[in-house]
Amino acid sequence: MDNIAAKAPKTNYTSAEVAALSHLYRAEIYRSTVWRTRLDATTNWAVVTTGIALSLTFSSATASPLPLVLVGLLVAVFLYIEARRYRFFDFWRIRAHVLELYFLGPILRGQGDQFARGWNETLFQDYQHPNLHITYLEAVGRRLRRNYGWIFLIQVVAYLGKLMIHPVPLSSLGELFARATIGPVPGEIVLLCGLAFHGTWMAIAFRTFRSRRGADRERPPPPATDAVLDLARGP
Secondary structure, eight states, X not given: OXXXXXXXXXXXXXXXXXXXXXXXXXXXXXXXXXXXXXXXXXXXXXXHXXXXXXXXXXXXXXXXXXXXXXXXXXXXXXXXXXXXXXXXXXXXXXHHHHHIIIIIHHHHTTOOSOOGGGHHHHHHHHXXXXXXXXXXXXXXXXXXXXXXXXXXXXXXXXXXXXXXXXXXXXXXXXXXXXXXXXXXXXXXXXHHHHHHHHHHHHHHHHHTTTTSTTTTSOOOOOOSSXXXXXXXXOO
């Protein structure tokens, strides 16, 4: 009987174990916050460098549009870095969310600690053999749809606007190619490279849209009233 009792599955945590799991949750929140801050840093740099390029390009009618081209490449590097950071942010965020749903959630509902869906064993396996939950290409697509697609769009509009209005309004297609010329590189080649560059990120954004996590999940309709806001207002 003693052996059977010793092998019986555990049904709840001790107070010390609950405290340890609470500290674990705080650690996961801290990790996700750190990586969230790193995401904001690269996005901020992308916005700042784009602003500088716009200022230089439109500082005078004779200013070159080249800064916008160079900053476009620099922003692509920021996107590369941020997509990698996003994968790690997503990794820590999911762990914290699992603890919120299956550990803190039942406690909030007065059900004590529960082991629904074997979440504790799944989380243990994830600590033993960690795996990122989103591919690099999906991370790139997600950051494009959220932030970088808009930054690239502003750069494209500004670049084409610069070619069309400076130093004088555009009068022919040949003049457009002449203004787009960069040193020995013909304007036609420059514009084709730009089309390929921006076409690539658009393709990635659309290609990964269907593969986004939870896309096939049915979401409940929004509630008629905000229950949390009503609760926060007090009795």
